[in-house]
Amino acid sequence: MASEKSLDDLRQELDRIDDALHDLLMRRTEVVVQVGAVKGIDNAALLRPGREAEILRRLVSRHHGRFPKVSLLRIWREIIGGMIGLQGDVSVAVYMPDRGAGYLELARDHFGVVLPITPFRSAGQVTRTVAEGSATVGIMPMPDREDVEAWWISLMGDSPDLPRIIARLPFSGPGPGRGDGLEALAIGRLAPEPTGYDRSWLALETAPDISRARLRSVLSAAGIEPTMLAATQRTEENWLHLVEVSGHLGADDRRIRRLVELKQPVFHAVVLGGYPVPFSQEDLTD
Numbered sequence: 262m263a264s265e266k267s268l269d270d271l272r273q274e275l276d277r278i279d280d281a282l283h284d285l286l287m288r289r290t291e292v293v294v295q296v297g298a299v300k301g302i303d304n305a306a307l308l309r310p311g312r313e314a315e316i317l318r319r320l321v322s323r324h325h326g327r328f329p330k331v332s333l334l335r336i337w338r339e340i341i342g343g344m345i346g347l348q349g350d351v352s353v354a355v356y357m358p359d360r361g362a363g364y365l366e367l368a369r370d371h372f373g374v375v376l377p378i379t380p381f382r383s384a385g386q387v388t389r390t391v392a393e394g395s396a397t398v399g400i401m402p403m404p405d406r407e408d409v410e411a412w413w414i415s416l417m418g419d420s421p422d423l424p425r426i427i428a429r430l431p432f433s434g435p436g437p438g439r440g441d442g443l444e445a446l447a448i449g450r451l452a453p454e455p456t457g458y459d460r461s462w463l464a465l466e467t468a469p470d471i472s473r474a475r476l477r478s479v480l481s482a483a484g485i486e487p488t489m490l491a492a493t494q495r496t497e498e499n500w501l502h503l504v505e506v507s508g509h510l511g512a513d514d515r516r517i518r519r520l521v522e523l524k525q526p527v528f529h530a531v532v533l534g535g536y537p538v539p540f541s542q543e544d545l546t547d
């Protein structure tokens with residue numbers, strides 16, 4: 262019976278378990294170094310947010326017992342962050358308008374203690390730093406916030422070198438120590454990969470005065486389901502809209518082509534990226 266084991270016996274058992282966990286971690290590290298060599302030296306391409314999401318979802322779905330899922334996720338985020346740091350020169354630029362704004366916390370929580378993180382006062386500085394390749398990832402404010410500039414407009418070109426939205430933070434569920442309910446988007450110069458449970462961001466240029474209802478119906482006629490109309494920028498000639506939509510959209514998705522085929526009311530549509538849907542509170546409570 263377990264109760265007959267002495268404290269010493271139990272602690273020895275814990276030591277053996279710790280050794281086994283540690284051995285596996287060292288073995289995992291060797292395999293990740295090999296994966297890094299197979300993937301090559303492009304630092305941006307080392308990051309695979311979709312693959313990371315699949316790993317975490319698989320672990321959460323097989324998890325049982327009393328260890329909290331949020332702690333499980335935190336450990337694995339730290340492991341993945343450490344592994345990314347081994348594969349190449351990966352760094353993070355963070356929007357931090359003022360001290361304690363919470364974005365730094367979100368970045369550390371997601372990328373762990375190893376990756377270098379540099380704060381910037383404006384969203385524009387972060388997008389430029391990532392576009393130039395001086396940082397691999399940028400942590401951006403959510404575009405529906407009224408207190409931030411429309412940083413997403415600078416990502417609207419078609420060049421494959423432009424940063425794309427690659428993640429939404431916090432990925433590992435809301436909670437204390439995760440920016441107090443704050444959310445952010447991560448950008449990087451890489452193409453998001455589908456994971457089976459994703460959302461995408463679409464920037465649209467339309468004629469002025471298009472209503473939200475009309476925009477919704479045009480999108481759904483093209484087979485696109487909007488989940489959030491995040492922002493609109495108005496000029497006299499055109500309106501620019503940022504829409505979050507359900508599912509993964511590749512840059513040349515046939516639904517995008519259908520959307521612009523008629524030229525009315527959407528002149529131009531650019532997929533700004535996408536992300537694996539983060540864990541919700543319910544996913545993580547037993």
Ligand SMILES: O=C(O)C(=O)C[C@]1(C(=O)O)C=C[C@@H](O)C=C1
Pocket residue numbers: 293296297300307308309310312313316340341344345348
């Ligand atoms: O699968 C990969 O491409 C890896 O580099 C391995 C790994 C991991 O630690 O599992 C590390 C970094 C990537 O972002 C995704 C996963």
